[in-house]
Amino acid sequence: MEPVFSLLTGIFLTIAIYLMMSKFIIRMLMGVVILGNAVNLLIFTSGRIMREVPPVIGPGLDVPAGPVANPLPQALILTAIVISFSFFAFLLVLSWRAYSTLGTDNTDEMRVAEPDGTPLPPLGY
Amino acid sequence: MSVADLTFLALLLPFLGAIVAPLVTRILGHNAAWALALVPVAIFLHLTGFSAEIARGEVVTGGYAWVPSFQVRFSWLIDGLSLTFMLLISGIGALIVLYSGGYLKGHPHQGRFFSFLLMFMGSMLGLVASDSFLMLFIFWELTSITSFLLIGFDHQREAARRAALQALVVTGGGGLFLLAGLIILWNMTGISQFSLLTAFAPQVKASPLYLAALILVLGGAFTKSAQFPFHFWLPNAMEAPTPVSAYLHSATMVKAGVYLLMRLYPVLGGTPAWQIILPVFGAATLIIGALLAVRQTDLKLMLAYTTVSSLGLLVLLTGFGAPYAIEAAALYLVAHCLFKGALFMVAGSIDHETGMRDVTRLGGLRSAMPLTFAAALASAASMGGLPPFFGFLAKEEVYAALYAFDGRAIIFAALAVVGNALMFAAAFAVALKPFIGKRVETPQAAHEAPLLLWLGPAVLALMGLAVALLSGTVHQLITSPMASAIAGEARVVTISLAPHFGVPAALSTLTVLLGIGFYLRLARLRAAIAAALAAIGWGPDRGFDQAMRGLVRLSCAVTRRLQTGRLDIYMTATFTLLAVVLIVPPFLYGELARAPVFPQDIPLHELAIMAIAVIGLVAVILAQDRLTAIVSLGIQGFSVAVIFLLYGAPDLAFTQFMIETLAVVILALVMTRLRLSPSDHRPLRESLPDAAIALACGLGATLFLLKVTQAPFDTGLSDFFNQYSKTIAHGANVVNVIIVDFRGTDTLGEIAVVMIAALAILSLVRLRAGSLRRIADNDPDAEEASR
Numbered sequence: 001m002e003p004v005f006s007l008l009t010g011i012f013l014t015i016a017i018y019l020m021m022s023k024f025i026i027r028m029l030m031g032v033v034i035l036g037n038a039v040n041l042l043i044f045t046s047g048r049i050m051r052e053v054p055p056v057i058g059p060g061l062d063v064p065a066g067p068v069a070n071p072l073p074q075a076l077i078l079t080a081i082v083i084s085f086s087f088f089a090f091l092l093v094l095s096w097r098a099y100s101t102l103g104t105d106n107t108d109e110m111r112v113a114e115p116d117g118t119p120l121p122p123l124g125y
Numbered sequence: 126m127s128v129a130d131l132t133f134l135a136l137l138l139p140f141l142g143a144i145v146a147p148l149v150t151r152i153l154g155h156n157a158a159w160a161l162a163l164v165p166v167a168i169f170l171h172l173t174g175f176s177a178e179i180a181r182g183e184v185v186t187g188g189y190a191w192v193p194s195f196q197v198r199f200s201w202l203i204d205g206l207s208l209t210f211m212l213l214i215s216g217i218g219a220l221i222v223l224y225s226g227g228y229l230k231g232h233p234h235q236g237r238f239f240s241f242l243l244m245f246m247g248s249m250l251g252l253v254a255s256d257s258f259l260m261l262f263i264f265w266e267l268t269s270i271t272s273f274l275l276i277g278f279d280h281q282r283e284a285a286r287r288a289a290l291q292a293l294v295v296t297g298g299g300g301l302f303l304l305a306g307l308i309i310l311w312n313m314t315g316i317s318q319f320s321l322l323t324a325f326a327p328q329v330k331a332s333p334l335y336l337a338a339l340i341l342v343l344g345g346a347f348t349k350s351a352q353f354p355f356h357f358w359l360p361n362a363m364e365a366p367t368p369v370s371a372y373l374h375s376a377t378m379v380k381a382g383v384y385l386l387m388r389l390y391p392v393l394g395g396t397p398a399w400q401i402i403l404p405v406f407g408a409a410t411l412i413i414g415a416l417l418a419v420r421q422t423d424l425k426l427m428l429a430y431t432t433v434s435s436l437g438l439l440v441l442l443t444g445f446g447a448p449y450a451i452e453a454a455a456l457y458l459v460a461h462c463l464f465k466g467a468l469f470m471v472a473g474s475i476d477h478e479t480g481m482r483d484v485t486r487l488g489g490l491r492s493a494m495p496l497t498f499a500a501a502l503a504s505a506a507s508m509g510g511l512p513p514f515f516g517f518l519a520k521e522e523v524y525a526a527l528y529a530f531d532g533r534a535i536i537f538a539a540l541a542v543v544g545n546a547l548m549f550a551a552a553f554a555v556a557l558k559p560f561i562g563k564r565v566e567t568p569q570a571a572h573e574a575p576l577l578l579w580l581g582p583a584v585l586a587l588m589g590l591a592v593a594l595l596s597g598t599v600h601q602l603i604t605s606p607m608a609s610a611i612a613g614e615a616r617v618v619t620i621s622l623a624p625h626f627g628v629p630a631a632l633s634t635l636t637v638l639l640g641i642g643f644y645l646r647l648a649r650l651r652a653a654i655a656a657a658l659a660a661i662g663w664g665p666d667r668g669f670d671q672a673m674r675g676l677v678r679l680s681c682a683v684t685r686r687l688q689t690g691r692l693d694i695y696m697t698a699t700f701t702l703l704a705v706v707l708i709v710p711p712f713l714y715g716e717l718a719r720a721p722v723f724p725q726d727i728p729l730h731e732l733a734i735m736a737i738a739v740i741g742l743v744a745v746i747l748a749q750d751r752l753t754a755i756v757s758l759g760i761q762g763f764s765v766a767v768i769f770l771l772y773g774a775p776d777l778a779f780t781q782f783m784i785e786t787l788a789v790v791i792l793a794l795v796m797t798r799l800r801l802s803p804s805d806h807r808p809l810r811e812s813l814p815d816a817a818i819a820l821a822c823g824l825g826a827t828l829f830l831l832k833v834t835q836a837p838f839d840t841g842l843s844d845f846f847n848q849y850s851k852t853i854a855h856g857a858n859v860v861n862v863i864i865v866d867f868r869g870t871d872t873l874g875e876i877a878v879v880m881i882a883a884l885a886i887l888s889l890v891r892l893r894a895g896s897l898r899r900i901a902d903n904d905p906d907a908e909e910a911s912r
Contacts, residue, residue, distance in 0.1 A: 015743075
């Protein structure tokens with residue numbers, strides 16, 4: 001099953017990167033959301049795929065009864081989902097603020113920090 | 126404490142003194158000079174304890190392991206050469222500290238000045254005491270850095286800042302050449318200590334890398350010792366307060382290059398390359414320095430250029446390779462330290478007492494400043510090579526070394542005579558002109574300098590006389606061991622004041638007569654040189670400015686090219702690099718994944734959900750308006766959640782469902798608040814390259830993941846968690862147990878991240894639009910104006 005997941009991860013990553021190279025912030029934000037999913041799938045696939053058997057120990061047992069899905073990548077992804085959501089929320093509010101201050105969501109027009117045509121630095125000592 | 130420990134302490138003492146200097150100055154005012162002068166005096170006394178051993182031709186070494194894994198030691202080598210230097214540095218250093226006490230009396234930063242001065246002294250002592258290459262290099266660069274601080278002491282003037290930066294760039298840059306040269310020597314021989322290197326001299330000279338090592342070492346020595354065409358930083362360094370000029374340009378900084386040449390003479394010296402490069406550059410520096418000295422009217426600048434000239438003579442002698450040349454270099458070096466230090470201090474005293482440094486606007490000071498006048502005359506006589514001063518002995522020895530009846534010797538001897546005659550004229554222009562003749566009005570009414578200001582020049586001038594009178598003892602204790610250490614074999618210096626006739630004496634007399642002639646026609650000579658310089662119009666000093674400006678322009682252009690300030694360019698660059706990193710190495714190193722085997726038995730519902738995910742993704746890109754795109758974003762997110770659910774990860778699925786719902790709702794809410802242009806698609810000429818880069822990244826990730834999953838899998842960690850989550854942590858859901866128990870600290874960090882993000886969001890939401898504009902405008906001038 002891993003080859004199918006590898007392909008799926010590649011498609012997710014392609015779309016995410018294409019969106020992040022846009023000049024418009026809303027599109028970049030969508031790219032960031034998809035990038036989070038792509039990376040989660042990457043971690044999930046590297047831990048190998050197993051169908052339908054969650055890593056839960058049945059009642060009365062000390063260890064899982066048979067082979068179960070790998071719990072480690074799941075724990076990592078769980079953390080990653082939450083963090084990427086906080087990140088996304090922060091970026092969203094930041095771009096909203098940027099829009100309400102600068103009146104644009106086009107990154108080409110956001111030139112307050114690095115304006116075009118700044119003069120040469122002083123040539124003296 | 127053993128002698129070695131004391132020596133180590135002596136090397137550290139100036140730095141310790143530098144730490145307490147500001148405090149001492151705060152308590153004692155300018156009289157702190159008396160207390161701080163004890164530092165160099167103590168070092169001087171400690172060093173004199175070695176003089177008996179050194180006079181017997183012995184060598185004192187010692188040290189401690191510093192970086193043992195690289196065989197780097199903090200080790201010192203005290204022989205005739207380094208002892209002479211250390212005595213000069215500490216002895217003249219003590220006088221300079223006293224002189225600065227008077228010169229900068231009442232200056233608000235006098236304590237800082239003492240601190241810099243002592244740091245410089247410590248660096249210089251460390252430099253000449255170093256046995257290991259790396260220690261020499263570190264102290265070498267430390268002298269560059271501390272001299273930068275000293276030259277730029279008056280940092281509110283642009284000229285001082287420029288001079289400081291110039292000295293740092295030229296000498297610090299030369300230090301890098303030196304490092305490369307020393308590393309080549311180290312590689313060649315496997316030896317990183319000067320005391321052991323001499324034995325490998327034949328091997329070094331025969332090596333094919335000899336010339337490279339020599340040129341690199343000379344790059345360091347010539348920049349430090351201001352040889353033409355790197356001479357320009359030295360006169361500019363006259364922007365420093367006069368005590369600095371007197372110290373750096375008589376006994377210390379600029380002599381470091383000469384010291385290095387002398388130290389490496391037994392190893393690198395004596396070859397044809399050495400005997401061509403050094404005399405040629407030395408003679409050029411000698412003549413150019415002397416001509417430029419005569420051209421100046423500023424007392425300090427005249428002395429600065431004669432220093433350049435003297436350094437040229439020293440380099441010429443070190444490289445000349447005739448009998449007596451090394452002895453002459455040793456004698457002249459000591460003599461130069463004494464008379465040049467005194468003359469600089471005299472120039473400073475005149476400046477301090479009259480407020481005027483221009484020699485054409487000074488006169489008749491002899492009655493007002495008799496002690497200074499006496500010290501000046503004695504030093505100038507030594508500099509001009511008149512008996513009975515030490516400079517006379519040095520000059521006799523110089524001519525004894527240079528004259529011979531072959532073409533090369535005749536040319537260099539003639540150049541030396543002209544250079545020395547010009548220096549003679551410059552010396553008396555500094556030491557005689559301001560004192561004789563009619564009294565000229567000066568900005569301040571002239572009167573004798575205070576004790577702290579005349580003590581230094583007087584002591585040094587008297588030393589110039591005493592050393593000559595007691596030449597036998599001095600040769601035994603100082604100059605003979607020094608010459609032996611330079612030459613790497615026993616040498617005995619014998620020259621004394623006793624009259625002796627011959628070609629050297631004749632050349633000496635010729636020099637004096639020529640010098641008197643130059644002195645009498647000084648004004649005409651000055652005008653002629655000024656006209657010649659104006660005709661040339663360009664010099665390395667202007668070249669330095671042009672180079673620095675070019676550097677600023679270049680770095681500005683490069684920065685603007687790389688840091689355009691446009692986010693999409695940064696993004697494109699980042700992802701292009703990602704694509705290259707993912708795709709190129711597997712091809713280069715033959716690590717490509719094997720052709721994948723796709724399973725044939727995938728149930729239909731799994732295929733369907735994956736297809737829905739892909740459809741959602743494509744819809745995000747193709748959607749005509751933003752709202753459709755956001756809804757499609759939800760489709761791919763929920764599909765991922767279902768995939769997690771199908772493949773044994775229900776916890777992930779639940780979290781994903783929640784997060785995706787929130788993300789879509791918030792994004793839609795925010796988006797509807799903004800009044801955006803209806804479409805935000807990019808034109809085809811942008812979308813095609815972007816799509817190519819994105820596809821390359823996706824392909825690379827797929828190949829990478831295929832390769833990873835084809836490798837054998839280590840289940841060690843997972844087995845551990847499965848085995849112990851019930852028995853140790855008492856939880857049935859292994860994923861939850863990992864999160865809250867085994868990796869609990871990670872989760873704590875995660876919660877902290879969420880909290881910080883929430884705080885940041887809160888503050889961004891609550892900021893009023895007006896207040897944000899003021900933050901964005903961080904131009905201090907505008908802020909000042911708005912207040």
